[in-house]
Amino acid sequence: MLTISNRIARRLILHLQGLSRVPSGKLNAEELYQLICQLGLVQVDSIRWVQRAHHMILFARSQHYRPNDLRHLIEDRQWLFENYTHDASVIPSEFFRYWRHRFARDQDRLRERMIKWQGDGFVRHCAAVQRKIRRDGAVRSRDLKHRSAKDTSAMWQWHDGKAALEFLWRTGKLGIASRDGFQKVYDLTQRVIAEEDYAARCSRTEFIDWSCRSAIERLGFATPAEIADYWNHVSITEVNRWLKRQAGNSVTQVVVENADGTRTTGLFARADIEALASDIPRPPTRVRVLSPFDPVVRNRVRLQRLFGFEYRIEIYVPAAKRKYGYYVFPLLEGDRLIGRIDMRADSAANCLEIKRLWMEANCRLTPARQQRLDQELFRIAKLADVASIVGLQ
Numbered sequence: 001m002l003t004i005s006n007r008i009a010r011r012l013i014l015h016l017q018g019l020s021r022v023p024s025g026k027l028n029a030e031e032l033y034q035l036i037c038q039l040g041l042v043q044v045d046s047i048r049w050v051q052r053a054h055h056m057i058l059f060a061r062s063q064h065y066r067p068n069d070l071r072h073l074i075e076d077r078q079w080l081f082e083n084y085t086h087d088a089s090v091i092p093s094e095f096f097r098y099w100r101h102r103f104a105r106d107q108d109r110l111r112e113r114m115i116k117w118q119g120d121g122f123v124r125h126c127a128a129v130q131r132k133i134r135r136d137g138a139v140r141s142r143d144l145k146h147r148s149a150k151d152t153s154a155m156w157q158w159h160d161g162k163a164a165l166e167f168l169w170r171t172g173k174l175g176i177a178s179r180d181g182f183q184k185v186y187d188l189t190q191r192v193i194a195e196e197d198y199a200a201r202c203s204r205t206e207f208i209d210w211s212c213r214s215a216i217e218r219l220g221f222a223t224p225a226e227i228a229d230y231w232n233h234v235s236i237t238e239v240n241r242w243l244k245r246q247a248g249n250s251v252t253q254v255v256v257e258n259a260d261g262t263r264t265t266g267l268f269a270r271a272d273i274e275a276l277a278s279d280i281p282r283p284p285t286r287v288r289v290l291s292p293f294d295p296v297v298r299n300r301v302r303l304q305r306l307f308g309f310e311y312r313i314e315i316y317v318p319a320a321k322r323k324y325g326y327y328v329f330p331l332l333e334g335d336r337l338i339g340r341i342d343m344r345a346d347s348a349a350n351c352l353e354i355k356r357l358w359m360e361a362n363c364r365l366t367p368a369r370q371q372r373l374d375q376e377l378f379r380i381a382k383l384a385d386v387a388s389i390v391g392l393q
Contacts, residue, residue, distance in 0.1 A: 001253055001254060001255055001265075002252070002254045002255070002269075002273065002274055002277075003254070003255040003256075003257065003263070004221070004254055004255070004256045004257065004273075004277055005257050006256075006257040006258060006259055006261075006306065007335060008277050008280060009220075009221070009256050009257065009306055010306060010307060010335045010336070011280045011281070011282065011283065011335050012220040012221070012273075012276065012277060012280055013219075013220060013296060013306065014283045014296065014332075014335055015276075015280055015281060015283070016038075016217075016218055016219070016220050017038075017039060017218070017294075017295050017296050018035055018038050018039055018061045019060065019061060019283055019288075019296065019332065020280075020281045020282070020283045020284075021061060021062075022284055023060065023061055023062050023063050023284065023286070023288065024063055024064075025062065025064070026062065026064040027062045027064065027065065027069075029069070029072060029073060029077065032058070032062070032065070032069055032070075032073065033073055033077075033079050033080075033092070035058070035061060035062070036058075036073075036080065036090065036092060037092050037094075038218070039057075039218070039295055040091070040092075040095075040214060040215075040218050040230070040231070041085050041089040041090065041091050041231075041295075042054045042057050042058065042070075042089060042090045043057070043085075043086075043087055043088070043089045043293040043295075043298070044082065044087075044088045044089055044090060045087075045088075045291075045293055046182055047315070047327065048182075048345075049326075049327040049343075049344050049345070050289075050329070050343060050344060050345045050352070050380060050383075050384050051067070051345070051380075051383050051384050052067075052182075053291040053292070053293040053294075054070065054090060055067050055070065055383070056289070056290075056291035056294075056383070057291050057293065057294050057295070058070065059379075059380075059383050060288050060289065060290055060291070060294065060332075063379050065383075066383070070090065071178075071179075074090065074176075074178070075177070075178045078093060078192065078193060078194040078197075079092065079093055079194070080092060080093055081093050081096060081175055081176070081192060081193055082175070082176040083099055083169070083170070083172075083175075084102075084170060084232075085230075085231050085232050085233075086229065086231075086232045086298075087293075093193050093194055093197040094197055094200075096193050096197045096198065096200065097197070097200040097201055097202045098202060098207050098210055098211065098233070099172065100172060100201070100202075101202075101204060101207040101233070102233055103170075103171045103172035106170060106171060107171045110167055110170055110171060111123070111167065111171075114163055114167050117163065118160060118163050122160075122163065122164070122167075125160050125161070125163070125164045126164045126167060126168055126173075128164075129144065129161065129164040129165060129168065130168065130173060130174075130188075132144075133174065133186065133187060133188055134188060137187065138177045138178075138185050138186060138187035138191075139165070139185070139186055139187075140180055140183050140184065140185055140186070141161055141162040141165055141183070141184070142183070143161075144160075144161025144162070144164075144165070165184075165186050168186070169184070169186060172189055173188075173189060174186045174187065174188060174189055174192075175187060175188070175189040175191070175192030175193060176192065177191065177192050207233070208234055208238055208242060209242065211231050211233040211234045212227055212234065212238075212239055212242040212243070212246075213250065214230075214231075215227045215228075215230035215231060216251065216268060216269070216270050217270055218230065218295075220269060220270060220273060220276070221254050221256060221267045221268065221269035221270075221273060222267060222268060222269075222302075223267060223268070224236050224239045224240050224243065224268070226299060226302060227239045227243075227268070229299065243268055249271070250270070250271045251268050251269070251270070251271060252268075252269050252270075252271055252273065253266055253267065253268060253269065254267050254268075254269045254273060255267070256306070258305050258306060258308075259304075259305065259306060259307055259308030259309075260308060264305065282334070282335070283332075283334055283335050284334070285333065285334045285372075286333070286372055286375070286376065287331055287332070287333045287338070287369070287372040287373045287375070287376045288331070288332045288333075288376060289329045289330075289331060289332075289341065289376055289377075289380055290329060290330045290331070290332055291329070292311075292313045292327070292328075292329065292330070294330075296332075297311060297330055300312065303337075307336070307337050308337075309330065309337040309360070311330060311340070313327070313328075314326060314327075314328070315327060324340060324342065324356075324358060325342035325355065325356065326342075327342075327344070328340045328341065328342050329341050329342075329343065331373070333363075333369070333372065336363070337360065338359060338360055338363040338369070339357060339358050339359040339360050339363060340357075340358050341354065341356070341357050341358075342354075342355040342356045342357075343355060343377075343380075343391070345381075345384035345385075345386050346386070347385075347386065349390075350386050350387045350388065351381075351386050351387065351388045351389065351390045352377065352380060352381040352384055352386050352388070352389045352390070353390055353391050354377065354389060354390065354391030354392040355391060355392075356392070357373075357392055377389050
């Protein structure tokens, strides 16, 4: 059974998640789309502490990336759509056929939850919302506010309309046509997804095979739970059945060395893992700021096991109990996570405020590393569209 060293394991992860590329290269629309296909998904988050998570994920892989590049692929090209994996994410539209199975899986559960919350009239609200959008075009939740008792064409209270929109979106009836600020603009899915992608279908067997195979391709090696978690489409039981069918074919087993020197046995890997590991590129030595929702960071257990980096986002932790800060960013240098930084873009003061920096126990802030960090902070300030950097020197 192949044993993969910890360094090679880290480099495999970074390579498969697009962080081995030289980030100074500019990506055109097609190249940005291919990068997103490589990742499979880009998680969307509403908090804009420096820049929103989806933009920081893509910026970490191309310093020339700007938010309008993603808007262009979603709104103008219709190459991407927004829906749920483990959380709200931007996803290639060519994958929409697989989400149809997720919509079918979730529909009854979500409808039951909404009826308990909204009452028996919820289904009628949904039908009315669909009719309105089909007739009048895209809407925001605030467009569905109750206006007057005489206006029977729009008798929704805000929460009724918002609940209907979210249910219809989560079950595939509506899509996100655009964002107004960060507020969703909903339209019929067939108007949001390119015609050929909307028309495509796949069987349940094809759906399970794609969900497992595409996850392991992007992870390189993983436990069954990690494979199931990648898209949050299929159960661990379905993953285990798929792995059993694939044994000796498109999946192999490997042993991986952890950051603490222990080994994890019985991990499942893509069949070409040995060839891939033998020719894995070294990631750039520059320092990069990662979003807390970066695909490399998202699975905290896997992150600690392989990178020796304990990370927790402390948004919901009371201030007095936070170990680091409200919204702290991991720092990647080459194939190592070397520290974390607490910073925020202050648009009113037109600056990137650096509050605090923590280096990992085995990483010193040498003059050369400080210079690399300063260069990255300068790039981050440009992404955040602020003029200066203040705070730690």
